[in-house]
Amino acid sequence: MSATISDLPRNAGLPFDIALVESVRVNTPATMRRAATIPARRSLKKDWQAAWLARAISVIDLTTLAGDDTEGRVRRLCAKALQPVRPDLLDAIGLPDLTVGAVCVYHEMVPAAVEALRGRLPVAAVSTGFPAGLSPFHLRLREIEESVAAGATEIDIVISRRHVLTGNWQALYDETAQMRAACGDAHMKAILATGELGTLKNVMKASMVCMAAGSDFIKTSTGKEAVNATLPVSLVMMRTIRTYEALSGFKVGFKPAGGVSKAKDALTYLALLKDELGDRWLRPDLFRFGASSLLGDIERQLEHHVTGRYSAACRHAIG
Numbered sequence: 287m288s289a290t291i292s293d294l295p296r297n298a299g300l301p302f303d304i305a306l307v308e309s310v311r312v313n314t315p316a317t318m319r320r321a322a323t324i325p326a327r328r329s330l331k332k333d334w335q336a337a338w339l340a341r342a343i344s345v346i347d348l349t350t351l352a353g354d355d356t357e358g359r360v361r362r363l364c365a366k367a368l369q370p371v372r373p374d375l376l377d378a379i380g381l382p383d384l385t386v387g388a389v390c391v392y393h394e395m396v397p398a399a400v401e402a403l404r405g406r407l408p409v410a411a412v413s414t415g416f417p418a419g420l421s422p423f424h425l426r427l428r429e430i431e432e433s434v435a436a437g438a439t440e441i442d443i444v445i446s447r448r449h450v451l452t453g454n455w456q457a458l459y460d461e462t463a464q465m466r467a468a469c470g471d472a473h474m475k476a477i478l479a480t481g482e483l484g485t486l487k488n489v490m491k492a493s494m495v496c497m498a499a500g501s502d503f504i505k506t507s508t509g510k511e512a513v514n515a516t517l518p519v520s521l522v523m524m525r526t527i528r529t530y531e532a533l534s535g536f537k538v539g540f541k542p543a544g545g546v547s548k549a550k551d552a553l554t555y556l557a558l559l560k561d562e563l564g565d566r567w568l569r570p571d572l573f574r575f576g577a578s579s580l581l582g583d584i585e586r587q588l589e590h591h592v593t594g595r596y597s598a599a600c601r602h603a604i605g
């Protein structure tokens with residue numbers, strides 16, 4: 287997603303317009319029905335499946351967001367990010383080179399990740415009082431600035447859920463726009479924490495407001511809510527991205543995060559993305575998986591593809 291790998295203009299946003307927010311419509315039963323059919327609609331076999339799994343790896347934000355994170359764990363995660371799949375497996379599926387999309391860590395771990403990656407991959411920081419986003423607003427802005435100064439080139443912010451739940455769209459827009467300004471050249475992913483927003487209509491409105499306020503990506507979840515990424519929520523967010531592009535001309539990225547841990551789920555998300563937004567979104571500047579354990583399962587599936595055998599999950603350690 288850095289300027290070097292994207293040919294897209296950054297989302298410049300739109301002025302706040304309450305009419306735009308109020309105009310959104312969601313047909314919840316139809317959304318649920320469509321989401322339920324997605325896993326069964328695509329079946330990828332053999333080499334195609336391996337190619338799509340490799341594509342999934344290339345868009346992972348390989349994540350560790352735990353209270354017991356250490357610099358050592360982050361260094362191991364970065365080593366895995368740079369070489370996510372064993373070289374013999376990569377050779378066998380005919381891929382010369384593969385990395386994940388970025389490494390995602392707490393602010394305190396940014397220097398360790400920056401040092402380990404030495405510019406070879408972007409470092410994303412979860413800033414703004416992650417995961418609740420309830421620290422004083424000026425400190426949330428300060429945290430963004432410090433993460434950028436420490437070398438993060440992507441900032442995952444969390445929105446104030448209460449502004450959605452109370453319908454204070456102007457406040458959500460103003461906060462998000464100030465966060466985007468604090469990011470400067472770093473790209474901003476707005477985490478909606480959809481599991482706490484109550485309705486799909488709220489998800490759609492919050493998506494629209496965050497994009498109008500200049501978010502480069504909208505992201506489903508922190509991974510810490512009771513319900514994280516789901517297909518219905520992803521469908522609604524993708525369609526709002528499409529509407530926003532029609533209104534503004536800007537392409538905004540999408541990041542499902544939290545609970546995406548199986549290779550087959552990753553393939554389902556990619557199929558949905560291709561159907562709803564098209565091939566241009568299948569690249570790391572417009573799509574990421576926020577995931578801590580997905581890579582291990584994908585590597586296991588690739589090993590099965592090459593050798594015909596499954597290894598124990600513990601042989602695919604991440605951090």
Ligand SMILES: O=C[C@H](O)COP(=O)(O)O
Pocket residue numbers: 349351390507508509510543544545546547576577578579580
């Ligand atoms: O943004 C990323 C998520 O926090 C990762 O969630 P996960 O541990 O469920 O994969």
